[in-house]
Amino acid sequence: MIIIILLLVVALPIAWFISEFQPSRGLRVVLGVAALSMSFGVAWVVGSLERLNLNSLYGAASKDLIENTIVELENGNTDRVIQGMRKLRSGFHPSYETHDDFDKKVDEYLQAISNSPIRHDPGDPSWAGE
Numbered sequence: 001m002i003i004i005i006l007l008l009v010v011a012l013p014i015a016w017f018i019s020e021f022q023p024s025r026g027l028r029v030v031l032g033v034a035a036l037s038m039s040f041g042v043a044w045v046v047g048s049l050e051r052l053n054l055n056s057l058y059g060a061a062s063k064d065l066i067e068n069t070i071v072e073l074e075n076g077n078t079d080r081v082i083q084g085m086r087k088l089r090s091g092f093h094p095s096y097e098t099h100d101d102f103d104k105k106v107d108e109y110l111q112a113i114s115n116s117p118i119r120h121d122p123g124d125p126s127w128a129g130e
Helices: 002-019 026-076 078-091 103-115
Strands: none
Touching: 002 026, 026 078, 026 103, 078 103
């Protein structure tokens, strides 16, 4: 299926360009609309997949952040957790354009507060403590 879509992404604009030298106006319009629609469709799919990927990374990092913070607080490492949280807070500057590498910043936090941090598989919905 992906191969067919990739072929259409390449073939439709080429066919549209070639049709510009043909007398049939209807063919030019149909190929032009198809080429533009295909490009918008592909851009939308790529954007949606990127958003899903970022949501997955954010969810896994948040899960690791919560789990490891609870474990370290239960182990009595309050000062280490507070220092790690302050460092995480000071280095985290997200905006609508950037996600500020939240997963990497959480990983740095985990390394700072724990000798053996718990990490989750992004597709695993369960908590490590369950």
